[in-house]
Amino acid sequence: NAGVTQTPKFQVLKTGQSMTLQCAQDMNHNSMYWYRQDPGMGLRLIYYSASEGTTDKGEVPNGYNVSRLNKREFSLRLESAAPSQTSVYFCASRGRTQSSYNEQFFGPGTRLTVL
Amino acid sequence: AQKITQTQPGMFVQEKEAVTLDCTYDTSDPSYGLFWYKQPSSGEMIFLIYQGSYDQQNATEGRYSLNFQKARKSANLVISASQLGDSAMYFCAMREAYNTDKLIFGTGTRLQVFP
Numbered sequence: 001n002a003g004v005t006q007t008p009k010f011q012v013l014k015t016g017q018s019m020t021l022q023c024a025q026d027m028n029h030n031s032m033y034w035y036r037q038d039p040g041m042g043l044r045l046i047y048y049s050a051s052e053g054t055t056d057k058g059e060v061p062n063g064y065n066v067s068r069l070n071k072r073e074f075s076l077r078l079e080s081a082a083p084s085q086t087s088v089y090f091c092a093s094r095g096r097t098q099s100s101y102n103e104q105f106f107g108p109g110t111r112l113t114v115l
Numbered sequence: 116a117q118k119i120t121q122t123q124p125g126m127f128v129q130e131k132e133a134v135t136l137d138c139t140y141d142t143s144d145p146s147y148g149l150f151w152y153k154q155p156s157s158g159e160m161i162f163l164i165y166q167g168s169y170d171q172q173n174a175t176e177g178r179y180s181l182n183f184q185k186a187r188k189s190a191n192l193v194i195s196a197s198q199l200g201d202s203a204m205y206f207c208a209m210r211e212a213y214n215t216d217k218l219i220f221g222t223g224t225r226l227q228v229f230p
Contacts, residue, residue, distance in 0.1 A: 031216050033216075033218075040222060041222060042119075042206060042220035042221055042222045042223055043160075043206065043208075043218075043220040044220070045217060045218070045219075048216050048217070050216050056216075058217065088158070090160065092160075094216070102215075103150060103162040103165060104162075104218060105162070106152075106159060106160035107159075108158060108159050109158050109159070
């Protein structure tokens with residue numbers, strides 16, 4: 001049971017390049033999320049997927065696209081990277097149980113630098 | 116709009132002492148949940164504790180307790196008997212009941228525990 005996994009762990013891009021961040025979870029969770037973390041800003045929601053086949057914008061969606069490939073996988077794509085997208089990206093997932101809180105479980109993060 | 120405020124960028128505490136990390140929130144939804152996460156220097160996000168807005172008692176999880184003052188809209192984290200391993204960033208987050216898929220995070224407090 002690996003929980004939430006992300007690839008790659010580190011990435012350096014040049015301005016204008018594209019790339020896809022991969023995320024997978026093995027907890028059979030319905031909801032998955034992408035966040036970015038910038039110094040002094042906390043985590044901000046980019047996109048989320050409440051269930052397979054649905055995606056919704058979060059707080060900072062501009063410059064990103066997502067794909068919920070199946071229940072396990074949720075990818076984040078940068079079509080034309082910009083220096084402002086230099087950040088640490090976290091994927092998370094959440095199940096729905098009888099527990100009242102159903103916390104989000106986070107992956108280890110991807111540190112992305114755009115030059 | 117919902118908002119989380121953590122006013123302490125950094126805190127110091129001596130080993131074995133207790134420390135309180137502040138969190139205030141703003142929401143118009145009567146039903147909401149409050150979370151605390153720990154982020155060690157390794158980067159992962161670790162769920163610590165949850166408080167529901169209708170919970171009658173303050174949440175406790177081992178050395179962590181949540182001082183929930185609903186009228187003041189505060190949800191402070193209390194760590195008792197601090198350990199060196201408690202040195203980390205701590206984030207407060209809120210989820211409103213009407214949209215259970217979105218977490219709003221505060222900017223975090225860096226706690227340093229010294230011997």
